[in-house]
Amino acid sequence: MNFEVQNTVGSIVAKDLRFADVFKKNGIDFCCGGGATIEAACAGKNIDPKEILRQIEEMATTNSSALGIDFNTFPLDLLVDYIEKTHHRYIRENVPLIIQYVDKVASVHGDRHPELVEVRDLFHGCAVEITNHLAKEEEILFPYIKQLVEADLSGSEISMAPFGSVKNPIAMMIEEHEGEGARFEKISALTNNYTVPEDACMTYRVTFDKLKDFEEDLHNHVHLENNILFLRAAELESRLVK
Template structure:
């Protein structure tokens, strides 16, 4: 485990175990390469089970909601104290943050209540007749395709607000807060990009493959065949 990586603390804040067990450790190592090299190759994650990918997605959701967004909010509040009350950057930041938190929270909620439970059912469907029946009921109400139709990325909005902030000069009383906020947004944007790659290029294709296999199995069981 490359603990000397600049991204090691950022990635490990999602995990409680120190050091993580074998397969999870290999997964984290692959993640760190993506964070460092800023190049994503889905094949590097082919060998990891869906359950491990889902675990990462869920841990990342908690990390965003309980750590990263509160940190950005705190920076915005601190920076606000160094501008005049009517300064346009304040309205831009506040409007952005409240809208962004709402959008990201809804995005995460949809995944936590719809997509990830559905994928868990896909994983368990082959374990017993009861679990296969549970999948069949779930399949009537949801699918990976439905998720893709409703899905949208959120990192572009961070890029937009960073560009907006740069339109204004840092406050004369504390320029470091201005730079800290820009850095936080940039780091979060990169983290979201990695998260999106893992979700869209690893988890979703794996789920679609399982879904297709189960649909084929269902067709062979149909009395019409």
């Protein structure tokens, strides 16, 4: 794979989700910040962009027989279903559990570790906002994307949606993604990247593990939408809607 420093971070991860590990290791945002070029992203971190390209090439060469899923090849309606059944389902299953955990550790350990109270409040905010976010995608944006796919397959005409161009709800979804990304940056910073203190009990450790897993799933989820689904949906609409 031949990538250049002017390739965007998101387009590289879109080729193979495993490349996200290179960006994670170097502290580069590949989901909400996926529109930045490698050169720009590295400039903000004082990293040599050629070193990032070297690491990507090394991963591609070393693991060439185990390439990740190429989500760019998914039909858009299949990608929508994948996101709902993988990431939306994950969120709905884990939010109630994590709320119980953050509530418990804040109650038991909050006196000695007051940052846990803030973590609890941040996650409660996430629970409300992200639940509303999923509903907007599933009830408004995703059905319209499927209508675009159906019109493309059948050769039928499709009218502009009541919300105007698909770019309008997409812009709202991206803004909300950025909000959740910022929220989890705070949680990660407050927990020292989910590092448990020496006096942590098992519940404390499980809580941090679940928060870390949730953030990782969120990054992959946002990447699929921002850097693949939304771009392709906008392109399809521009071709179909005159």
